[in-house]
Amino acid sequence: MTKKTSPVPATAAAAIASFLSGMDVLIVNVALPTIASELGGDMAVQQWVVDGYTLLFAALLLLSGSLADRFGAKRVFMAGTALFGAASLFCSFAGSMAALVAGRCMLGVASALILPASMSLINEANPDPRRRAWALALWGAGGASASAVGPMLGGLLTPIHWSLVFVINMPFCLFILVIAPYIRMSPKRPARFDWVGQTLSLAGLAALVAGIIEVGSLGFAHPVTLLLLAMGVAALAAFAWSQSKVAAPMMPLGLFRVRGMQVALQIGFIMIFNWYGMVFICTMFLQNQLGMGAFAAGLVFVPSAFVTIVGNLVGGRIITARGSQFSITLGLCIMIIGFAFEFLSPTPIPVWAIATGLSVVGFGAAITTPAAAGVVLASVDGSQAGIASAMFNTFRQVGGAIGVAVFGVVATFVPSLDVALRSVFLASALLLVYTLAFEALRWRER
Numbered sequence: 001m002t003k004k005t006s007p008v009p010a011t012a013a014a015a016i017a018s019f020l021s022g023m024d025v026l027i028v029n030v031a032l033p034t035i036a037s038e039l040g041g042d043m044a045v046q047q048w049v050v051d052g053y054t055l056l057f058a059a060l061l062l063l064s065g066s067l068a069d070r071f072g073a074k075r076v077f078m079a080g081t082a083l084f085g086a087a088s089l090f091c092s093f094a095g096s097m098a099a100l101v102a103g104r105c106m107l108g109v110a111s112a113l114i115l116p117a118s119m120s121l122i123n124e125a126n127p128d129p130r131r132r133a134w135a136l137a138l139w140g141a142g143g144a145s146a147s148a149v150g151p152m153l154g155g156l157l158t159p160i161h162w163s164l165v166f167v168i169n170m171p172f173c174l175f176i177l178v179i180a181p182y183i184r185m186s187p188k189r190p191a192r193f194d195w196v197g198q199t200l201s202l203a204g205l206a207a208l209v210a211g212i213i214e215v216g217s218l219g220f221a222h223p224v225t226l227l228l229l230a231m232g233v234a235a236l237a238a239f240a241w242s243q244s245k246v247a248a249p250m251m252p253l254g255l256f257r258v259r260g261m262q263v264a265l266q267i268g269f270i271m272i273f274n275w276y277g278m279v280f281i282c283t284m285f286l287q288n289q290l291g292m293g294a295f296a297a298g299l300v301f302v303p304s305a306f307v308t309i310v311g312n313l314v315g316g317r318i319i320t321a322r323g324s325q326f327s328i329t330l331g332l333c334i335m336i337i338g339f340a341f342e343f344l345s346p347t348p349i350p351v352w353a354i355a356t357g358l359s360v361v362g363f364g365a366a367i368t369t370p371a372a373a374g375v376v377l378a379s380v381d382g383s384q385a386g387i388a389s390a391m392f393n394t395f396r397q398v399g400g401a402i403g404v405a406v407f408g409v410v411a412t413f414v415p416s417l418d419v420a421l422r423s424v425f426l427a428s429a430l431l432l433v434y435t436l437a438f439e440a441l442r443w444r445e446r
Helices: 009-040 043-071 073-092 099-125 129-157 169-178 195-218 223-243 253-257 259-289 294-299 302-322 323-344 351-379 382-413 417-444
Strands: none
Touching: 009 043, 009 073, 009 099, 009 129, 009 169, 009 259, 009 294, 043 073, 043 099, 043 195, 043 253, 043 259, 043 382, 073 099, 073 169, 099 129, 099 382, 129 294, 129 302, 169 323, 195 223, 195 382, 253 259, 259 294, 259 323, 259 351, 302 323, 302 351, 323 351, 323 382, 323 417, 351 382, 382 417
16 A cells, blocks of 8 residues: 655645745845955856856756656756755855856756756645645745845845855755655656757857857957857757757747747746846946945845735736736736836936836736746647746746846946946836737737
């Protein structure tokens, strides 16, 4: 007789992992000026501290989902958790920027292992649909709130010592490993790996992001910059071609013809492109131009952290009452208002205006994200739900990596960080206006 296990340990572990993987994207932002003053490094190096994480995270998500199927979600989840703790410890003792970037890359690999497996653990531990819906809501809330809580925690911990923004991960990892024996072992399933596609996508994304970052350091016309950009475009083009030829593609091209997927993937990419880029430049502006300490800069993000949590709760009710299409439209409009408000603020942009704008944008994002995820699942049949969700999350993380790279380059070419931040707000608002128009046209064609 099979021993019955409680779903609580698996659900708790998955929710914590979702929070960790989201938090580590942005917790380091507030600490970057302090880290740079101690370890050295220009704007490009600081961009790599952020993008070393997001790039590996994004590029390996699809492969990690296949690993979870083949070797069992619990095994991959625990391996990722152990690596996350070890990489966090490595980062906390980093004595140079090169070592820190290497540690951040390891953290990105660990997050890629954790996130898809955590969702599988929830499905396995909660066979009842109602309990599963509750568990997935908890998992989603962990990830959504982390993007706002991360900068806040970074501001609280950096004044003590910047290494604590990495040390804080370890108690969470240890807790997950302690409750591991109470999580049921996952089944293994046959899974085929698209090694050609994985290699090309990783090489293409790395070269493309590196090329964008080097535009700010070396200039667009520099041979190294041009070579990196050309390599990135060529590798990504080869990746797209390979996906139409292999038997088990990691990113089936047919899904791009589904209208709901077109809308959701674009929303996911642009929203995180805007948010990650904005937080990166915002923390630089608050500390380097306004002269705020890390603690004070972190407090600017506190209102948006709470508003985002409220937005997740409200967003679920709006989706239930009015549907995903209405929720997406409403959320995008709220975000556009938030970015426009910040762009039109006096010069230099006041701290209260930044905090208010961040809160408005965060509230809109909290309404839009779960609705877009719902559109993904509603647009494909059950056999493609896993790969469609993985594509959505991949596009979001790729958007974040490119957003930091692009907006970091903008900051190197404009006369001040105030102008850079204002440029970010304007660009973000215009991109969302385009997304809103695209969404309206695609829904009208249905």
